[in-house]
Amino acid sequence: MKKLVRHIVLLLLFSTNGLLVTAAEKPIVVDISGHGNFTSIQDAINSLPEKATAHRIIFIKNGVYREKLFIKKDFVTLIGEDKEKTQIRYSLARDIWRCENKEDWGVATLNLDGSDIALENLTIANDFGFDLKEEMHIDCPGDSLNPFKTVRKSGHQMAIRSFNTTRFIARNCIFKAYGGDTVSPWNKENGQFYFLNCEMEGGVDFYCPRGWAYAENCVFNAHGNVAAIWHDGSAVKESKTVLKNCTFKGEDGFKLGRYHRDAQFYLVDCHFPKNMADTPIYLNPSKPQNSIQWGHRVYFSNCHREGGDYGWFADNLNQAFGSPTATNINAEWVFNGSWHPEKVVFESIFVSDNQKQIDNTKKKENRTVDSIAERMLVYQRAIGGWPKAVNEVKVDYHHAMTEAEMKITKADSLHNDATIDNDATSREIKYLVNAFKKTGNTHYLEAAEKGIRYCLKAQNAKGGWPQYFPDASLYRAQITYNDNAMVNVLNILQDIVEKKNVFEQVSPIFINVSKIAIEKALTCILKTQIIANGTLTAWCAQYNPVTLVPEMARKFELVSISGDESVGIVRFLMRIPQPSNQIKTSINAAIDWFNAVKIAGYKYVDIDAPSLPKGRDRVILPDSNAVIWARFYEIGTNRPMFSGRDSIKKYAVSEIEQERRIGYGWYGTWPLELLEKDYPNWVKKTANK
Numbered sequence: 001m002k003k004l005v006r007h008i009v010l011l012l013l014f015s016t017n018g019l020l021v022t023a024a025e026k027p028i029v030v031d032i033s034g035h036g037n038f039t040s041i042q043d044a045i046n047s048l049p050e051k052a053t054a055h056r057i058i059f060i061k062n063g064v065y066r067e068k069l070f071i072k073k074d075f076v077t078l079i080g081e082d083k084e085k086t087q088i089r090y091s092l093a094r095d096i097w098r099c100e101n102k103e104d105w106g107v108a109t110l111n112l113d114g115s116d117i118a119l120e121n122l123t124i125a126n127d128f129g130f131d132l133k134e135e136m137h138i139d140c141p142g143d144s145l146n147p148f149k150t151v152r153k154s155g156h157q158m159a160i161r162s163f164n165t166t167r168f169i170a171r172n173c174i175f176k177a178y179g180g181d182t183v184s185p186w187n188k189e190n191g192q193f194y195f196l197n198c199e200m201e202g203g204v205d206f207y208c209p210r211g212w213a214y215a216e217n218c219v220f221n222a223h224g225n226v227a228a229i230w231h232d233g234s235a236v237k238e239s240k241t242v243l244k245n246c247t248f249k250g251e252d253g254f255k256l257g258r259y260h261r262d263a264q265f266y267l268v269d270c271h272f273p274k275n276m277a278d279t280p281i282y283l284n285p286s287k288p289q290n291s292i293q294w295g296h297r298v299y300f301s302n303c304h305r306e307g308g309d310y311g312w313f314a315d316n317l318n319q320a321f322g323s324p325t326a327t328n329i330n331a332e333w334v335f336n337g338s339w340h341p342e343k344v345v346f347e348s349i350f351v352s353d354n355q356k357q358i359d360n361t362k363k364k365e366n367r368t369v370d371s372i373a374e375r376m377l378v379y380q381r382a383i384g385g386w387p388k389a390v391n392e393v394k395v396d397y398h399h400a401m402t403e404a405e406m407k408i409t410k411a412d413s414l415h416n417d418a419t420i421d422n423d424a425t426s427r428e429i430k431y432l433v434n435a436f437k438k439t440g441n442t443h444y445l446e447a448a449e450k451g452i453r454y455c456l457k458a459q460n461a462k463g464g465w466p467q468y469f470p471d472a473s474l475y476r477a478q479i480t481y482n483d484n485a486m487v488n489v490l491n492i493l494q495d496i497v498e499k500k501n502v503f504e505q506v507s508p509i510f511i512n513v514s515k516i517a518i519e520k521a522l523t524c525i526l527k528t529q530i531i532a533n534g535t536l537t538a539w540c541a542q543y544n545p546v547t548l549v550p551e552m553a554r555k556f557e558l559v560s561i562s563g564d565e566s567v568g569i570v571r572f573l574m575r576i577p578q579p580s581n582q583i584k585t586s587i588n589a590a591i592d593w594f595n596a597v598k599i600a601g602y603k604y605v606d607i608d609a610p611s612l613p614k615g616r617d618r619v620i621l622p623d624s625n626a627v628i629w630a631r632f633y634e635i636g637t638n639r640p641m642f643s644g645r646d647s648i649k650k651y652a653v654s655e656i657e658q659e660r661r662i663g664y665g666w667y668g669t670w671p672l673e674l675l676e677k678d679y680p681n682w683v684k685k686t687a688n689k
Contacts, residue, residue: 129178222250384454385418415674463524537590
């Protein structure tokens with residue numbers, strides 16, 4: 001493996017009891033062209049020890065791997081290089097397999113009987129139905145009831161079939177078959193299955209989990225006019241299948257779903273096409289032998305169909321046990337807090353010889369240095385982020401450091417002060433990536449990537465970022481839009497995804513984890529936009545990390561709508577290449593709010609005030625050509641509001657103490673360029689989307 005060296009870094013992986021665990025230090029690399037450890041994925045799986053307590057990662061290079069795979073071992077993760085270009089394909093009909101085999105083991109392209117299995121960036125397909133041109137007639141001596149069998153392209157064809165598997169993750173994957181049961185994660189007693197950003201395609205019941213299943217941001221594509229989804233929750237009353245923010249499409253007249261046994265469906269924020277049949281999720285009448293103990297349990301919230309909604313998927317969460325709200329329905333709720341798959345994030349970092357990033361080579365390089373970048377390396381904390389100040393002294397990278405200062409600072413790397421406040425961490429990441437481009441010094445890129453990993457780790461379960469991480473004292477754990485803290489991180493992640501602003505130099509494996517983080521953040525942003533008097537407005541500067549309720553931060557930063565931080569949020573939303581209707585609505589509402597609260601005919605300036613400390617004051621004065629916005633507006637009235645260190649709300653900046661008047665930006669022109677330039681350009685760009 002001369003041209004490619006890989007190592008694995010575990011970003012954040014929690015075991016079922018919430019404790020931090022570790023993964024294998026190095027992955028196995030499978031490359032069909034022969035430049036990895038194996039050319040066969042099954043050979044790589046077979047090479048793993050039988051037992052493990054940490055994830056073993058197999059990184060699969062792009063290519064079409066025509067293999068039937070078997071995984072009976074625990075803690076196995078398959079990560080593809082690209083979900084569309086890394087393909088595992090096999091062709092087999094279940095009807096044919098069961099003629100000679102009593103069990104389903106071996107019926108699928110991917111057969112699972114181990115636990116703690118994860119898949120990322122892969123296409124897994126059963127090609128039988130796509131390949132079959134006309135129906136087949138076969139002898140089937142193993143089937144006494146049907147010794148002469150007709151095999152059709154619409155029959156059962158499994159891309160994935162699990163048996164005793166618990167804790168299964170699939171992210172950013174494509175599962176394809178023409179016939180039914182494409183995705184069959186079966187373990188009705190204790191199976192826990194998690195799908196994120198996946199595409200699934202097939203015939204009848206092509207997504208058919210048994211036990212507990214959660215699918216978010218997934219696309220379902222149905223062949224034929226049969227039911228697309230199915231569930232078996234007959235073993236445990238509390239088991240359920242949840243589909244959140246999922247999109248359905250298919251051939252004309254396809255039906256949404258059905259069940260044969262006790263089942264429990266939740267569909268939240270899902271999108272249905274115009275050509276879907278007007279047929280509720282139904283009990284299959286051809287299975288009368290299956291008694292139903294717990295009744296018809298099918299629940300919807302905020303699901304809509306192009307061309308008009310059918311009455312049967314009207315909101316009815318209040319009829320479900322415990323009357324859950326749409327906000328509460330997430331992976332943690334589905335798995336009852338026993339497992340947190342959304343926090344399991346792997347990252348494969350790979351570097352090549354021609355980039356001169358192999359460890360042994362780097363040690364021999366003559367390093368080209370950038371003095372500011374060198375100081376950033378000194379200040380970087382062990383967790384990956386940077387402080388904005390040390391012992392209340394602001395970090396100044398232009399200050400030349402003595403050897404003694406460098407030693408003291410390096411020795412303090414475990415200090416719990418890493419933050420994204422005041423551009424900290426985002427500033428260093430951007431500078432170091434640029435420094436790497438200019439100098440070729442790989443130490444700078446390594447430090448930047450470590451900083452990116454820190455940012456990904458810091459994102460909380462609601463999709464937001466705290467001001468500090470891991471320090472959660474005082475207001476530091478709040479979701480923080482203040483001073484564009486969260487937006488700065490998101491812009492870096494979006495640069496990684498788009499390979500812009502020199503971030504094309506960052507390892508491409510960051511692209512997928514960045515996409516995942518951005519999707520979670522968009523959900524958070526949309527949920528935290530403030531509704532006042534029934535109207536969408538803008539955002540508060542900080543929120544409770546659990547309830548998403550606006551909160552006060554420092555004593556003079558009260559709950560309010562921000563005329564400053566909301567600008568950065570809108571600009572980020574306008575970066576989304578294919579904005580949803582919800583994002584468009586969010587942007588337009590915020591723009592309307594900015595226009596409604598602008599203060600025309602005034603400017604905010606410093607004036608001489610010899611009698612006051614520091615000899616100056618800051619006031620608003622009439623100016624017919626000027627327009628300003630307040631930093632904070634009262635929710636419900638849109639009145640500008642201010643507070644000193646006593647936390648008492650005032651409605652005139654002159655009413656707070658002079659130290660706060662001149663020590664904080666109470667008015668500004670933050671939205672001006674957004675309204676006059678950025679927003680009109682965005683409207684033109686998205687007019688046809």
